[in-house]
Amino acid sequence: MRKSDFLRSIVEKDLSDGRYKEVVTRFPPEPNGYPHIGHAKAITLNFGIAKDFGGKCHLRMDDTNPTTEDEEYAKAIEDAVRWLGFEWNGEVRHTSDYFEKLYNYAVVLIKKGKAYVDSLDEETMRLYRGTVTEAGKRSKYANRSIDENLELFERMKNGEFRDGEHVLRAKIDMSSPNMQLRDPLLYRIRHAHHIRTDNKWSIYPMYDFAHCLSDYIEGITHSFCTLEFENNRAIYDWVLDTLELEPPRPYQYEFARLNMNYTVMSKRKLKALVDDGFVSGWDDPRMPTIAGYRRRGYTSESIVNFCNSIGVSKANSIVDVAQLEYAIRDDLNMKVPRVMCVLDPIKVVIENYEGSEELEASYYPHDVPKDGTRKLPFSKEIYIEREDFEENPPKGYYRLTPTQPVRLRHAYIIRFKEAIKDENGKIVELRVEYYPDSKSGNDTSGLKVKSAIHWVDVATAKRVELRLYDRLFSVETPQGVEDINPNSLEIIKGAFVEEAVIKDRVDERFQFERQGYFYFDSIDSSDEDIVFNKIVSLKDSWSKKQKSPKATPKRRDINSTKSRNSKDGELAPLNDKEQLLFDRYTTEFKLSKAVANNLARDYKLRSFYDEALKEFNSPTTLANLVINELGRVVKNQSLDTLKISPKTMAELAKMVDDETISNKIAKDIFELMLKSGESPNKIAKERGLKQISNPQEIIPIVKDIIDKNPENVAKYRAGNQKLFGFFVGQVLKATNGKANPKIVNSLVKEML
Numbered sequence: 001m002r003k004s005d006f007l008r009s010i011v012e013k014d015l016s017d018g019r020y021k022e023v024v025t026r027f028p029p030e031p032n033g034y035p036h037i038g039h040a041k042a043i044t045l046n047f048g049i050a051k052d053f054g055g056k057c058h059l060r061m062d063d064t065n066p067t068t069e070d071e072e073y074a075k076a077i078e079d080a081v082r083w084l085g086f087e088w089n090g091e092v093r094h095t096s097d098y099f100e101k102l103y104n105y106a107v108v109l110i111k112k113g114k115a116y117v118d119s120l121d122e123e124t125m126r127l128y129r130g131t132v133t134e135a136g137k138r139s140k141y142a143n144r145s146i147d148e149n150l151e152l153f154e155r156m157k158n159g160e161f162r163d164g165e166h167v168l169r170a171k172i173d174m175s176s177p178n179m180q181l182r183d184p185l186l187y188r189i190r191h192a193h194h195i196r197t198d199n200k201w202s203i204y205p206m207y208d209f210a211h212c213l214s215d216y217i218e219g220i221t222h223s224f225c226t227l228e229f230e231n232n233r234a235i236y237d238w239v240l241d242t243l244e245l246e247p248p249r250p251y252q253y254e255f256a257r258l259n260m261n262y263t264v265m266s267k268r269k270l271k272a273l274v275d276d277g278f279v280s281g282w283d284d285p286r287m288p289t290i291a292g293y294r295r296r297g298y299t300s301e302s303i304v305n306f307c308n309s310i311g312v313s314k315a316n317s318i319v320d321v322a323q324l325e326y327a328i329r330d331d332l333n334m335k336v337p338r339v340m341c342v343l344d345p346i347k348v349v350i351e352n353y354e355g356s357e358e359l360e361a362s363y364y365p366h367d368v369p370k371d372g373t374r375k376l377p378f379s380k381e382i383y384i385e386r387e388d389f390e391e392n393p394p395k396g397y398y399r400l401t402p403t404q405p406v407r408l409r410h411a412y413i414i415r416f417k418e419a420i421k422d423e424n425g426k427i428v429e430l431r432v433e434y435y436p437d438s439k440s441g442n443d444t445s446g447l448k449v450k451s452a453i454h455w456v457d458v459a460t461a462k463r464v465e466l467r468l469y470d471r472l473f474s475v476e477t478p479q480g481v482e483d484i485n486p487n488s489l490e491i492i493k494g495a496f497v498e499e500a501v502i503k504d505r506v507d508e509r510f511q512f513e514r515q516g517y518f519y520f521d522s523i524d525s526s527d528e529d530i531v532f533n534k535i536v537s538l539k540d541s542w543s544k545k546q547k548s549p550k551a552t553p554k555r556r557d558i559n560s561t562k563s564r565n566s567k568d569g570e571l572a573p574l575n576d577k578e579q580l581l582f583d584r585y586t587t588e589f590k591l592s593k594a595v596a597n598n599l600a601r602d603y604k605l606r607s608f609y610d611e612a613l614k615e616f617n618s619p620t621t622l623a624n625l626v627i628n629e630l631g632r633v634v635k636n637q638s639l640d641t642l643k644i645s646p647k648t649m650a651e652l653a654k655m656v657d658d659e660t661i662s663n664k665i666a667k668d669i670f671e672l673m674l675k676s677g678e679s680p681n682k683i684a685k686e687r688g689l690k691q692i693s694n695p696q697e698i699i700p701i702v703k704d705i706i707d708k709n710p711e712n713v714a715k716y717r718a719g720n721q722k723l724f725g726f727f728v729g730q731v732l733k734a735t736n737g738k739a740n741p742k743i744v745n746s747l748v749k750e751m752l
Contacts, residue, residue: 003052005312007045007253011053011222020221020248023055027081027088028095028211030062031074031195033267034282034289037303037324039077040084041258044307046224047086058218059088062211063096064204066194074195076282080290084300085733095210096196098217102205103157105213105243106168106186110149114242115186116142117152118169125167128174129182135175136182142171156189159202163189168203172238180231181238184208212236215250223250226257227316256313261476262321263288269480278481279472285533286472286488296469297509297519297535302331321471325536330628332509332517332535334663337363337372340409340454341497341512343466345383347458348430351417353380356459359440361410363506365592367620369663369741374500378411381458383496388453389430391419396573398450400432407452409513413438413445454513461496464530466518468492502530509535574600581606589619598627604639605631608646615650622653629670643677644670652680660684661691664737693740695747698731701739702747705730716752727752 014020025046029035035043050057059081063069078092095102109115118141120128130136144152156166168187176182186209191202212235215223223236233252240249257265264270270287273279282289285296293303306327310319356379363372388399388406400406405415412434420429438445467489474485501510508520516538521531574582578600585596599606609626613619626649633642652669655661661669661684669680669689676683684690692698705727706713716723727748732739 003048003308006314007222007224007255007312008049008052010253011049014221015053022221023050023053024058024089024219024221025050025055025224026058026060026093026215026218026220028060028062028214029077030065030068031070031077032065032068033073033271034076034287034291035080036265036267036270036290037260037263037288037293038258038265039080040290040303041307041310042224042226043081043084043086044304045255045312047081047088048308049222049224055221056089057086058090058093058220060093060095060214060218062207062214063094063194063196064207064210066190066192066204069195071195076291083290083294084304093214093218094196095205095214096194098210098214099197099201099205101217102210102213103203106153106205106209107150108243109170109186109239110153110168111146112242113146114171115149115168116144116171117149117156117166118142118183119166122164129179130174132177132179136179138174138183139169142169142183153187156187156203157201159191161189163191165189170209170235170238178231178234180208181234184235208232208235209239212239212250212252216240216245219248220250221248223252225252225254227254227314228257230254254314256316258307258310259316259318260288260321260324261318262471262473262478264473264478264480273481276481278484285467285469288472295521295523296533297517298328299331299335299509302328305331328536329517329538332511334368335370336509336511336517337374337507338365338511338513339363339374339498339501340456341464341466341495341501341515341518342383342385342454342456342461343492343495343515344386345456345494345496346386346389346427346430348382348384348414348432348455350380350382350414350432350434352433355379359410366590367592367595367624371742371745372506374498374504374506376410377457377460377499379457379459382408382455383458383461384408384430384453384455386427389416389419389427391427399453400430405435405447405449407438407440407449409452409454410440411455412436412440413443413447413449456496456498460499462499462502462530464495464497464502464532466492466495466532466534467521468534497530497532511538514538585619585623589623591620591623595623595627598631599623602631605634608639608649611646612650612653615647616654618650618653618657621656622650625649625653625656625666625670629667633674642674644673648673648677648679655680655684659691659693659740659742661689662737662739662741665689665691689738691740692735692738693743695743698735698739698743698747699751701731701734702727702744702751705734706751713752724748724752 011023015023027043027046029039047057059078061074061077081088106115118125118139120139120141125139128137128139152166153168155161156168166189167185169183170186172181172183174182185206187203187205189202190204193199194201229252233254236252259265265288270289273287274282279287283291283295285292290303306324309327310323356377359376359378360373361376363374364370390397390399390401393401400414400416402416405413407413414432414434416430416432418431419427420431422428435445435447437443438447470488471485472488473483475483509517511517517535518532519535521533524531581600582596585591585599586593591599599609605626608630609622612622612626616622630644630649652666652673656663656666669683672683673680712723712726728744731744731748732741
C-alpha cells in the first residue's frame with residue numbers, strides 16, 4: 001500500500017521513464033547534536049520511499065565541520081534510525097570517506113577556470129556579496145592564474161595558512177538574483193581535530209560542494225532536502241554540470257520541513273538547553289529529540305505513524321503538537337495494560353471488612369484484542385485519591401461523599417462513615433463500610449452508583465516516583481530559554497501502584513487508570529526506587545489550560561459531528577435522550593464509556609452505527625471502527641461525501657470478528673476503502689492482506705526469531721518477562737502485521 005505524495009510521483013515517473021534502474025536515497029545528518037522529531041520526518045521519508053520502490057537508502061554522516069561534531073552525536077543518529085525501525089544499505093557512510101575525491105574534483109574546477117582562491121577578509125567578502133536588490137562585486141583575487149590557484153589550494157591543504165586566511169570559491173555570477181550563486185565558498189581552512197580523519201586535513205569542503213558530489217559518488221538518485229535548501233539546488237546542479245560527470249546523476253527535490261508548535265527545532269538552541277542545565281541532557285523526556293521521546297516512553301511506531309500522517313508538502317506549515325500526542329495515545333490505547341496507581345493517597349479503613357482476598361482483574365478492556373489478568377490484593381486498609389472524596393461536593397461530583405456511595409474499581413461498593421482529621425482540620429483517614437454482596441462481576445446488591453474510583457491495597461502496594469512531564473515551552477512559537485515552561489516537570493515521590501505492576505513486569509508501559517500513560521524509566525530506577533515517566537495524558541488537557549475562562553461555546557447543531565463543549569472546556573452533560581443511549585451502550589452493548597459517550601453525543605455517527613448493526617450484529621467491533629476510524633475522518637470531511645457505507649463497514653467488522661484480518665490490517669483496509677469505495681473483502685483478496693491464523697505457518701517464523709536471539713531467550717528464561725513483548729513484536733514485524741496476535745502470543749509463550 002504505497003503512500004502517495006508529490007515526491008513519490010517524481011520517483012515513479014523517473015523509474016517509468018527509465019532515468020534510473022533503481023531508487024537510491026540517503027539520510028545525511030550532520031553529527032553536531034542529537035536528532036530531533038524533524039529528523040524523524042526526514043528519516044521516515046527517505047527510508048520509506050526507498051522501501052516503497054524496492055530501492056536502497058544510505059545513512060551518511062555529513063562530517064565536514066570538525067569544530068562541532070562528536071562521536072556521541074553520530075552514535076545517537078545511528079541509534080535513532082535503528083529504533084525507528086529502519087536499516088541502511090551497507091555500512092554507515094561519511095562525507096569524510098570522500099575527502100580525497102572531493103579535493104580532486106575541486107582541482108578540476110580550478111583547472112577549468114571555474115574556481116579560485118580568494119584572500120579577502122570575511123567582512124569585505126560579505127560587503128562584496130551585494131544585496132537582493134544590488135549586484136555583488138567580484139574579488140580582485142578572482143584574476144589569479146590557474147597555476148597560482150592550484151599552488152595556493154595545495155598549500156591550503158598542506159596546512160601552511162591560518163584559519164580564514166584563504167578560501168576556495170566557485171566562479172559563477174556575482175550579479176545573479178540567486179545570491180547563493182554569487183561565487184559561493186567551496187572550501188575553508190580549519191586547523192581542528194576531526195573525529196574520523198584526525199589531523200590529516202587542514203581544509204574542509206562546504207556543504208554545497210560536498211553534498212552533491214557525495215550523492216553522485218554513492219549513486220544517489222533522488223536527493224530530498226527541506227525547503228530552506230531550495231536556492232541551494234542551483235549550486236547542486238552547477239557543480240555536477242560544470243564537472244561534466246558521467247550520468248546517471250542525482251537531482252535535488254525539496255519538501256516542507258516539520259515545524260511544530262510549542263517546540264524548538266534548532267539544534268543550536270537545543271544544545272544550549274543542555275549545556276546551560278535547563279534540561280538533564282539530550283535525552284531529557286521534555287526534549288523534542290528522538291532520544292527524549294524514547295526516554296519518555298513514546299513508541300517508535302507512534303513516531304513513524306505521526307510522520308506519515310502529517311504528509312509531504314511543498315509549503316511550510318505548523319503542525320499542532322497535539323497531533324503527535326494523539327499518535328502515541330492511539331498506539332498505546334490498544335497495546336498497554338491498564339492498572340491502578342494513586343498519586344495523592346489518603347488512607348481508607350473499611351470497618352466491616354475482615355481478612356483479605358485476591359480479586360482477579362483483566363489488564364485489558366474487552367475491546368482490546370489482548371489477554372492477561374493479574375491478582376489484586378484486597379484488605380481492610382486501602383488508599384484512594386484524596387480528590388475522590390469531598391465533604392462538601394459541588395454539583396455534578398459523582399465520587400465518594402458523606403451521602404453518596406461509590407464503587408471501588410474491580411471490587412466492592414463502599415459508603416462513607418467518618419473522616420478523621422488532624423489538629424489543622426486536614427483529613428488524614430476515612431472510615432467506610434462496604435456492601436459484601438456488591439462484588440464486581442457478581443453484584444447482587446441492586447445498588448446503583450454513578451462512578452468507580454481506583455485504589456490500591458495498603459499492605460501490598462509499592463511506593464513509586466512519578467515524573468509528570470508537560471510541554472517544555474509555554475508559548476506556541478518559542479524563541480529560546482526565555483519561553484521555558486516553569487511547570488514542565490512535577491515529581492511525585494509518594495505515589496502507590498498496585499503490586500502486580502512491579503512484581504509481574506508484564507510491560508514497560510502502562511495506562512494508570514484515570515491518570516495517563518506511564519513508562520518504566522530503567523535508567524533512573526533501582527530495586528529500591530522505581531521511577532515512572534508520564535508519557536501523555538489520557539486526553540488533550542493542554543488546550544483546556546489555554547482556554548479563556550470567559551470563552552462562550554458556540555451553539556451546536558444536533559447533526560454536527562463535533563463534540564458539544566461547555567465554557568470551561570469540559571464536555572457538557574448528556575441530555576436525557578443521550579443518557580439513555582449511553583446507558584444502553586454501556587450495559588446492553590458492553591461498550592467502553594469513552595466510545596459510548598461519543599456515540600451518544602454524535603447523531604450522524606450514531607445513525608451510521610445503527611445502520612451497520614442491521615447488517616452485522618457486532619456492537620463492540622462496529623462501535624470501535626465507527627468512532628476510532630470513521631470519527632477521525634469526519635472531523636475534516638462530511639460523512640455524506642465518503643465512499644464507505646454502513647454495509648461495507650459491517651463487512652469489515654465481520655472480517656475482524658472472524659479473525660480473517662487483524663485490527664491493524666483493518667485500519668489499512670479502511671484507508672483504502674476511503675479512496676476506492678471497494679468492499680473490504682475485495683481489497684484484502686487483491687492485496688493479500690488477510691490475517692495469518694494457521695499455526696503451522698507461524699511456527700517456523702517464531703522458531704527463526706528465537707534462534708536468531710539466543711541472548712534475549714536466555715534473559716527471558718532467567719526471569720526478564722518484559723522480553724516476551726520483544727519476541728511477539730518481531731514475529732508480527734516479520735509477517736508485516738498479518739499474523740494473528742492471539743496465536744502469536746500463544747506460540748511464543750509455548751516455544752519459549
